Structures are given as structure tokens and as C-alpha cells.
Amino acid sequence: MSGRPFHTPVMLEEVVSFFSPIKDGVIVDATLGGGGHTAALLARLDDSVSVLGIDRDPAAIGRMPEHDRLRLVVANFGHLDRVLATRGLDEIAGVLLDLGVSSHQLDEGERGFSYRHEGPLDMRMGPDATRTAHEIINETHATELVRIIRTLGEERFAKRIAGKIVEHRPIETTAELAGVVRRAIPAATRRTGGHPARRTFQAVRMAVNEELGALAAALDSGIEALRPGGRCVVISYHSLEDRIVKRRFRRGEGRVPGPVLPIPPPVELASLARGVVRPGEEEVLRNPRARSARLRAVEKVA
Numbered sequence: 001m002s003g004r005p006f007h008t009p010v011m012l013e014e015v016v017s018f019f020s021p022i023k024d025g026v027i028v029d030a031t032l033g034g035g036g037h038t039a040a041l042l043a044r045l046d047d048s049v050s051v052l053g054i055d056r057d058p059a060a061i062g063r064m065p066e067h068d069r070l071r072l073v074v075a076n077f078g079h080l081d082r083v084l085a086t087r088g089l090d091e092i093a094g095v096l097l098d099l100g101v102s103s104h105q106l107d108e109g110e111r112g113f114s115y116r117h118e119g120p121l122d123m124r125m126g127p128d129a130t131r132t133a134h135e136i137i138n139e140t141h142a143t144e145l146v147r148i149i150r151t152l153g154e155e156r157f158a159k160r161i162a163g164k165i166v167e168h169r170p171i172e173t174t175a176e177l178a179g180v181v182r183r184a185i186p187a188a189t190r191r192t193g194g195h196p197a198r199r200t201f202q203a204v205r206m207a208v209n210e211e212l213g214a215l216a217a218a219l220d221s222g223i224e225a226l227r228p229g230g231r232c233v234v235i236s237y238h239s240l241e242d243r244i245v246k247r248r249f250r251r252g253e254g255r256v257p258g259p260v261l262p263i264p265p266p267v268e269l270a271s272l273a274r275g276v277v278r279p280g281e282e283e284v285l286r287n288p289r290a291r292s293a294r295l296r297a298v299e300k301v302a
Contacts, residue, residue: 009036010100010235010290011279016040018233018272018297024048025093025227028084030077030218031055033102035064041096042069049093054083056126060102076128078214081221095222097234099215099241100289101125101205113205115178115197121171123201123208133204137177142166152212152240153203160184161200177201202238215241219248223269226300231272233297242276242294249298272297 009015015037019027023046029038032055041051050069055061056076064072075083077097084092101113112122112133121134136148142162150158164184171177181197182190190196206212222232236242252269277295284291 008287008289009034009040010098010287010293011277011283011295012036012040014277014295015096015233015235016044018231019045019094019096021229022046022049022093022231025091025230026050026052026089027094027096028052028054028080028092028222029096029098030080030222031096031098032060032064032072033098033100034060037096037098038064038070042067052083052087052089052092054080056128057102058126074126076126076214078210078217080218081225084221084225089225091227092222092225092230093227094231094233095218095226097215097218097222097232099211099234099236100293112174113201115174115181115195115201118173118175121174121177123205125209129209131208133177133208134172136204136207137165138170148207149200149203151203152206153199154239155199155203157185157189174201206240212240212244215244216248219245223248223252223298223300228300228302230300231297232269232300233295235293235295237292237294242296245296246276249296252298266302268300268302269298270301272299 019041027041027049029051032038032053035053038051038053041049047069050071053064053070053072054075054077056074058074061072061074064070073083110119112119121132121137123133140148145162145165146158149155149161155161161181161184164180165171168180171180178197181200185196226232234245236245249269249271253271254267273296279290279293
């Protein structure tokens with residue numbers, strides 16, 4: 001699979017290491033993105049291992065070169081159960097979910113994901129998204145806008161930001177939105193913590209693509225389809241995603257938070273790492289986008 005400029009995949013060595021015991025079967029890369037993880041798995045695992053690559057962005061699928069052990073599908077990973085059924089896959093050897101936004105999407109201003117590049121307010125990861133960022137920013141009621149920014153962006157100035165957005169409607173471009181958000185945040189806060197619009201852009205993107213619901217569905221479908229000994233590896237980038245992954249894995253491990261249940265849940269998963277795995281300092285220096293990555297990995301035991 002040479003001749004293609006892959007993006008820099010996050011925690012590549014860790015991902016390959018967790019999947020390396022798999023000697024045959026299909027690994028599903030349910031968030032193909034730039035294809036770096038898939039390329040490494042095909043190059044470094046046994047020839048009896050194949051990969052099914054899924055992405056809701058047709059451009060991501062179109063960039064992948066052909067390979068005799070790679071099959072590609074344009075689909076939302078939240079519909080993983082449908083994809084597997086269509087492919088006749090009752091059982092899989094592994095599933096990978098890298099929940100980061102593709103470098104290609106961030107760096108292409110016309111996709112509207114980045115507060116650093118001028119572009120239209122789009123943010124759709126694929127044509128299946130029912131709303132654009134433009135619709136959310138310009139048509140959503142102020143109360144709902146506050147909820148989106150506060151909940152999905154974990155932004156403490158959500159009310160001020162939503163108020164400024166409503167005041168400046170219509171907002172047409174990413175640069176306009178970034179400027180409005182910046183002016184809504186107190187000057188003292190703007191001097192620390194990265195770009196002031198980062199959390200708002202994250203929140204709007206997640207709302208456009210309904211990411212948390214898709215993640216929960218994909219985890220359930222992927223884990224259900226794993227064969228005994230199959231593995232699930234997830235890389236998340238903020239606490240909302242990681243919380244969903246952590247709770248689903250703990251439920252599979254028979255550890256359910258809250259009151260003690262009269263009948264303990266069956267154990268279906270075993271953790272492959274002690275807690276969360278984070279990228280090393282050298283990787284963060286090479287690829288600053290990896291800084292917030294958190295990896296969790298489990299094995300199907302029953």
C-alpha cells in the first residue's frame with residue numbers, strides 16, 4: 001500500500017501491539033480516516049488477517065489504495081451492525097475505533113471543521129448527516145445552543161458564547177464563528193488553554209454528526225460481533241467519549257457502577273491494560289494532535 005501520503009496515526013505502535021496476537025480473521029477499522037492504522041495492520045499482522053475499513057466520508061474511502069486483504073465500505077460506524085450483516089460477517093476478530101477527526105478533514109478549509117482555516121460552516125463527516133453546522137449555528141434556539149456548547153464542548157462560557165452567536169446571526173463562515181466565540185470569552189481566559197473557539201467547534205461538530213450516539217451503538221455492535229479472543233481497541237480524545245467507552249467496557253467486565261445488582265452481570269470482556277493508555281512524550285512532540293488521546297482495549301472472553 002505504498003504511494004499514498006497517510007496522515008500521522010495516533011498511538012500506532014500501541015494499536016498494532018494490542019492486535020498482534022490475532023492470527024486470522026477480520027479486523028474492522030470502523031473509523032478509517034487517513035488509513036494509517038489499517039496500513040500498519042495489513043503490513044505487520046499475519047497474511048491470514050484482513051481488514052474491513054469503514055468511513056462515512058466517501059473521500060476517505062476514495063483515497064485508499066487497493067489491497068487484496070482490504071475491503072472498504074462507506075457507512076456511519078454507528079450502523080456497524082448493518083454493515084456486518086450486509087457483509088455476512090457473523091463474527092470478527094477485532095474492531096478499532098479512533099474517534100479523532102481526520103487530519104484531511106481538519107486541513108481542508110472547505111469542510112468547515114477548523115477554526116484555523118476559512119471555510120463554510122459545514123462540519124459533516126459524511127453526506128448522511130442530516131444537518132450542517134450552518135443550520136445549528138443560525139437556526140437553533142438559544143437555549144438549545146447553550147446546551148450543545150456546554151454539554152458537548154464542556155465549555156463554561158456556553159451561555160455567553162450562545163448569546164453572542166444569536167446576536168451576530170447570520171454567521172456564514174468558520175472564521176466568522178471563531179471570531180464571535182473569541183470575543184465572547186473574557187480576555188484573561190483567552191490567554192491560556194489554547195484557541196478559545198476549540199470547545200465550541202468540537203460541540204457543534206459532535207452535534208452535526210451525532211457522534212456520541214454513534215459511538216454507543218458501535219461499541220455494542222462491535223463487542224457483540226467479536227469472537228472469543230477477539231479484541232476491541234478505542235482511542236478517544238475527550239472525556240465525554242472516554243466516559244462512554246469506560247462504562248461499556250466496565251459493564252462487559254462485570255463491573256457495573258451504582259447499587260449492587262441481585263444477579264451480577266455476565267463477564268464478557270477482560271481489560272488488556274491497566275486503565276487508560278496515553279501517548280508518550282516523544283509522540284506528542286512529533287504529533288501534538290495526539291496530546292489528548294486516551295486508549296482503552298479489551299478482549300472478548302465469553
